[in-house]
Amino acid sequence: MSDNQAVIDALKAAVEAAPGNQALRAHLAGLLLEAGQFEDAVTHYRKALDAAPADSTLKAALAEAYLGAGKSDVARVVLDDLMRSSGAAPSALLRAARLYLRLESLPEAAHAYHQALVGDPSLTDSDLEDQVGNVPLEEHPPEKTESQRLTVVSTEEDGGPLIEVERPRITFKDVGGMDAVKEEIRMKIIYPLSNPDLFRAYGKAIGGGILMYGPPGCGKTYLARATAGEVQANFISIGLHDVLDMYIGQSEQNLHRIFEVARRQTPCVLFFDEVDALGANRADMRHNAMRQVINQFLAELDGVDTSNEGLLILAATNTPWYVDLALRRPGRFDRVLFVPPPDTVAREAILRIHMAGKPVERIDYGRLARETREFSGADLRGLVDRAVERKLHEAMRSGKPVPLTTQDLLFTIKETRPTTREWFDSARNYAVYANEGGMYDDILTYLKIRKNDLPQA
Ligand SMILES: Nc1ncnc2c1ncn2[C@@H]1O[C@H](COP(=O)(O)OP(=O)(O)OP(=O)(O)O)[C@@H](O)[C@H]1O
Ligand SMILES: [Mg+2]
Numbered sequence: 001m002s003d004n005q006a007v008i009d010a011l012k013a014a015v016e017a018a019p020g021n022q023a024l025r026a027h028l029a030g031l032l033l034e035a036g037q038f039e040d041a042v043t044h045y046r047k048a049l050d051a052a053p054a055d056s057t058l059k060a061a062l063a064e065a066y067l068g069a070g071k072s073d074v075a076r077v078v079l080d081d082l083m084r085s086s087g088a089a090p091s092a093l094l095r096a097a098r099l100y101l102r103l104e105s106l107p108e109a110a111h112a113y114h115q116a117l118v119g120d121p122s123l124t125d126s127d128l129e130d131q132v133g134n135v136p137l138e139e140h141p142p143e144k145t146e147s148q149r150l151t152v153v154s155t156e157e158d159g160g161p162l163i164e165v166e167r168p169r170i171t172f173k174d175v176g177g178m179d180a181v182k183e184e185i186r187m188k189i190i191y192p193l194s195n196p197d198l199f200r201a202y203g204k205a206i207g208g209g210i211l212m213y214g215p216p217g218c219g220k221t222y223l224a225r226a227t228a229g230e231v232q233a234n235f236i237s238i239g240l241h242d243v244l245d246m247y248i249g250q251s252e253q254n255l256h257r258i259f260e261v262a263r264r265q266t267p268c269v270l271f272f273d274e275v276d277a278l279g280a281n282r283a284d285m286r287h288n289a290m291r292q293v294i295n296q297f298l299a300e301l302d303g304v305d306t307s308n309e310g311l312l313i314l315a316a317t318n319t320p321w322y323v324d325l326a327l328r329r330p331g332r333f334d335r336v337l338f339v340p341p342p343d344t345v346a347r348e349a350i351l352r353i354h355m356a357g358k359p360v361e362r363i364d365y366g367r368l369a370r371e372t373r374e375f376s377g378a379d380l381r382g383l384v385d386r387a388v389e390r391k392l393h394e395a396m397r398s399g400k401p402v403p404l405t406t407q408d409l410l411f412t413i414k415e416t417r418p419t420t421r422e423w424f425d426s427a428r429n430y431a432v433y434a435n436e437g438g439m440y441d442d443i444l445t446y447l448k449i450r451k452n453d454l455p456q457a
């Protein structure tokens with residue numbers, strides 16, 4: 001061991017003297033990995049990868065170092081990235097398979113092992129053979145998730161956020177009700193994507209995005225995901241609070257990077273959540289810095305240096321009144337859509353989704369939907385959860401499972417206060433006193449407030 005340490009020390013000195021010698025550095029990293037000095041190994045593998053970003057052998061080794069250091073999430077990110085790249089070395093794929101096994105990801109391990117063997121049939125491994133030899137390949141476990149995770153692009157080196165690329169499985173069919181919003185999305189972004197020539201012929205500019213606003217938990221994110229599923233596009237969801245960095249200049253870079261990743265993944269729906277985070281009208285200490293970030297965002301939206309072709313941009317906020325006005329100019333988020341609490345049809349659909357797979361008696365969904373006015377999608381989910389919990393307690397006391405009934409749910413509804421009410425309390429004020437350009441007419445309509453009855457400005 002101490003012998004090895006002497007070699008390591010000598011190599012460290014050599015690498016320091018010749019920082020450009022990546023072969024030497026990779027060798028050092030390998031010894032560090034063997035010696036269990038994982039953090040150091042990570043550092044050197046990363047530097048080596050900076051010089052050769054596509055090197056699959058280095059990626060597999062980096063993943064192993066991360067795993068050794070106890071960072072299995074990051075290890076997985078690196079492995080997934082390796083698996084997505086084309087032309088990976090068979091030996092790197094084999095190593096990836098073993099690492100996936102350590103991460104207990106059998107389908108991924110099976111896939112990587114299979115790919116390794118395709119590249120080099122001599123690479124059989126009895127351990128892998130035993131554990132994943134029989135895992136069927138084509139049939140990835142048919143999860144009932146909303147999305148399939150495609151890849152995660154790491155910006156972690158710069159302390160930036162991780163960018164996750166998904167391939168949503170849900171489409172508009174899975175979204176109950178919300179017909180007006182769906183139609184707007186079709187007109188504004190789906191049709192232009194599928195019929196670009198037609199739109200050009202009428203001189204309609206393609207581009208710009210839709211800003212959705214409304215109370216929390218009412219399907220904005222869900223609908224954005226379904227939009228991507230509808231056009232079989234990739235989906236990237238970005239919470240802007242995560243992007244905004246304390247370090248001046250870092251937020252701009254983060255934003256730029258996100259757009260760059262999305263442009264490489266077209267067709268792609270790029271969804272920005274919490275766009276109110278970009279509000280310059282907020283009393284924000286970092287006022288000037290914020291201006292810069294907004295400008296960067298606008299430049300990216302306008303596609304100043306590059307084309308945004310094939311990029312569909314959606315955004316959402318619960319507090320549209322904080323969103324910077326510059327974002328609402330033509331060509332940007334010039335369509336601002338109110339996403340109201342789910343209507344009766346949507347509530348029934350949402351209830352069915354959340355009741356699926358639970359032990360139930362015949363449930364009167366229509367009745368439940370009628371009794372849950374003002375409930376958000378999230379409220380409805382909470383409702384089902386609480387009813388199930390109560391049933392579970394009962395079953396534990398009595399020792400036998402009892403199915404959920406309509407009565408159980410009605411009982412839980414009575415004790416629940418819908419969360420959308422609070423939102424409307426503040427939204428009402430903006431709609432009444434700050435309804436510039438009729439921006440919040442939809443809220444007034446929803447609240448059945450007639451414009452004529454309002455105080456004159
Ligand atoms: N119209 C709908 N059809 C089916 N399910 C829905 C619908 N609306 C909401 N849901 C369900 O409610 C959940 C919450 O919705 P979602 O997260 O999209 O709300 P949101 O408007 O983005 O909320 P927030 O403002 O808090 O981000 C969804 O995951 C989905 O299961
Ligand atoms: Mg959301």
